[in-house]
Amino acid sequence: MVISINDASEIPIYQQIRNQIVLGISDGRLAPGEQLPTVRALAEEIGINSMTVSKAYTLLKQEGYIYTDRRSGARVRQEFETNKELSEKSQELLRQIISEAKVSGMTQTEFFDLCKRIYKG
Amino acid sequence: MIMNIIFFATMYPIVFIMLFLFSTQNKYENGRLFAVNMKKEWIKDATVADIRQKFKKEMRYYAILLAIVPFVSLLTSHMSIQLTIWMFWLLAAIFLLSLPIMRANHRLKTWKTQNHLYEDRQPEHYVELKQAGSVRKVRFLPFFLPNIIGIASALLLLPKSSGLGISCLIGASCGLVFWLAAVWIDRQPVSVISTDSDVNINYARAKKNLWKNFWLICCWLNTALILFLEILTLSARHMGICSIAGMIVYTLLLLLLCIFCMIKLKKIDRSYAQKRNLTSDENDDRNWIDGILYYNPSDPHTMVEQRVGIGTTVNMATSLGKGLTIFSAIMMLSFPLLCIWLIQEEFTPIDLVIQNHTLCAQHLKTDYQIPLSEIKDPTLLTASDLPDWTRTYGTSMDTLEKGTFTISGGEDVNVFLNPENDAFLQFSANGKTYYMGGVDDTQTKGIHEELLTH
Numbered sequence: 001m002v003i004s005i006n007d008a009s010e011i012p013i014y015q016q017i018r019n020q021i022v023l024g025i026s027d028g029r030l031a032p033g034e035q036l037p038t039v040r041a042l043a044e045e046i047g048i049n050s051m052t053v054s055k056a057y058t059l060l061k062q063e064g065y066i067y068t069d070r071r072s073g074a075r076v077r078q079e080f081e082t083n084k085e086l087s088e089k090s091q092e093l094l095r096q097i098i099s100e101a102k103v104s105g106m107t108q109t110e111f112f113d114l115c116k117r118i119y120k121g
Numbered sequence: 122m123i124m125n126i127i128f129f130a131t132m133y134p135i136v137f138i139m140l141f142l143f144s145t146q147n148k149y150e151n152g153r154l155f156a157v158n159m160k161k162e163w164i165k166d167a168t169v170a171d172i173r174q175k176f177k178k179e180m181r182y183y184a185i186l187l188a189i190v191p192f193v194s195l196l197t198s199h200m201s202i203q204l205t206i207w208m209f210w211l212l213a214a215i216f217l218l219s220l221p222i223m224r225a226n227h228r229l230k231t232w233k234t235q236n237h238l239y240e241d242r243q244p245e246h247y248v249e250l251k252q253a254g255s256v257r258k259v260r261f262l263p264f265f266l267p268n269i270i271g272i273a274s275a276l277l278l279l280p281k282s283s284g285l286g287i288s289c290l291i292g293a294s295c296g297l298v299f300w301l302a303a304v305w306i307d308r309q310p311v312s313v314i315s316t317d318s319d320v321n322i323n324y325a326r327a328k329k330n331l332w333k334n335f336w337l338i339c340c341w342l343n344t345a346l347i348l349f350l351e352i353l354t355l356s357a358r359h360m361g362i363c364s365i366a367g368m369i370v371y372t373l374l375l376l377l378l379c380i381f382c383m384i385k386l387k388k389i390d391r392s393y394a395q396k397r398n399l400t401s402d403e404n405d406d407r408n409w410i411d412g413i414l415y416y417n418p419s420d421p422h423t424m425v426e427q428r429v430g431i432g433t434t435v436n437m438a439t440s441l442g443k444g445l446t447i448f449s450a451i452m453m454l455s456f457p458l459l460c461i462w463l464i465q466e467e468f469t470p471i472d473l474v475i476q477n478h479t480l481c482a483q484h485l486k487t488d489y490q491i492p493l494s495e496i497k498d499p500t501l502l503t504a505s506d507l508p509d510w511t512r513t514y515g516t517s518m519d520t521l522e523k524g525t526f527t528i529s530g531g532e533d534v535n536v537f538l539n540p541e542n543d544a545f546l547q548f549s550a551n552g553k554t555y556y557m558g559g560v561d562d563t564q565t566k567g568i569h570e571e572l573l574t575h
């Protein structure tokens with residue numbers, strides 16, 4: 001799975017890593033139970049500090065996307081909490097996106113079509 | 122003359138290797154032309170065609186110039202001047218053959234800017250997540266073996282000949298440098314050329330495997346050379362000429378290995394050309410100064426794959442990159458200083474005098490001061506009486522041999538003479554054997570008589 005890192009972006013690199021992994025899980029590029037690289041290996045590959053990758057992994061773990069153990073390192077969870085709800089933080093993000101869409105003149109139908117396309121991948 | 126033949130055999134092919142490497146930049150490969158990211162349809166543009174034509178013309182002109190210049194070295198018999206010509210020729214070859222690429226790169230980037238072909242977006246780089254840090258080909262044992270053989274054999278030689286033993290130990294440490302280089306390249310990130318992870322991983326594996334084999338063969342060649350020199354010292358008669366022959370064969374084999382590696386790397390690139398669907402960021406061109414030097418403050422990587430030639434280059438924006446660049450610049454600047462020093466060595470006559478009951482051997486500075494009371498069995502030798510030896514450390518030129526030399530059987534001797542003369546002194550002092558000579562035969566004979574008187 002290829003991830004893209006934007007060094008000049010306002011989004012912190014740990015957040016970019018977290019977002020790309022979530023994206024990978026959602027579109028199936030990262031299978032349930034799949035092994036993720038070690039913090040050190042990924043940090044070397046991207047060319048960043050290990051702490052940044054560690055921060056991304058901690059976030060993913062807190063959000064329930066991955067689990068870690070001493071032997072096998074980080075892995076994608078086999079099952080996710082299917083409470084059919086978005087977290088408050090994500091709802092806030094969605095609110096912002098919808099606001100942007102409204103301001104840019106998108107109709108509800110056009111917005112839903114876009115959402116459907118993205119949801120299907 | 123022998124040295125000039127060695128220079129021709131070992132350095133002349135470099136210009137052809139560089140010519141081959143740099144000329145391929147005129148080919149549109151991996152989405153790039155002259156180290157500039159290009160789309161295929163842009164190649165047909167008249168300005169681009171004109172840039173390519175100019176490049177060909179400049180390259181041909183400089184190649185002819187560089188092919189002729191080394192023959193100037195045949196006009197002189199002085200080794201230091203020959204070496205100076207070759208050193209400056211090498212620096213000129215690197216600069217002049219890079220010049221057409223730098224110009225073409227600059228022209229192409231200007232053309233892209235004028236035609237608004239650079240995208241207005243922030244730069245991003247791709248990372249292979251699944252196999253991050255796991256594509257490794259360098260293993261401990263295969264590299265440990267040639268190095269331990271080289272080091273152990275050098276250590277075994279130490280009691281017999283400390284001079285040669287230390288030289289071989291230094292030579293064996295080159296193998297460790299090859300090992301470090303292999304590890305360094307092996308740890309480079311996987312180049313992302315496709316959205317398909319398997320393609321990226323296989324591409325990285327193929328390249329890393331080739332580099333691993335390259336450095337491993339370098340290690341074995343290094344060990345073979347050390348063993349050859351050690352065996353030669355202990356057994357052969359014509360060790361001087363044999364060691365030179367060994368060095369030539371070693372250098373030529375390394376050159377052949379480099380050519381083989383380049384061809385294989387090109388083949389790998391070609392075989393993956395169809396699978397390539399991701400190129401590096403379009404705007405990344407601007408981080409490549411004239412396509413050769415990489416300066417990107419927003420890229421945290423110190424080493425990146427270079428766009429011209431093969432292998433990797435440093436990101437000059439990182440602190441390690443800055444340090445390596447300064448070190449390389451100092452090394453390049455030290456070449457002319459080395460040449461000046463060599464010319465001084467060759468053109469300053471040696472001098473042997475007796476002052477205050479001490480034999481002084483002077484050349485640029487006082488090299489030896491031996492109290493006359495310690496000198497035993499001074500013997501006058503002719504050129505044919507001199508033993509066959511090879512330099513361990515010091516200077517070995519047509520008109521000057523100075524330093525520690527090893528003779529057949531592994532004994533280290535101190536040498537200070539002009540081999541073109543016909544009278545030399547042999548004596549022992551402080552448990553060491555000395556071979557010395559004055560500025561001419563008259564001076565040497567005079568010193569011999571004085572030593573006998575004492």
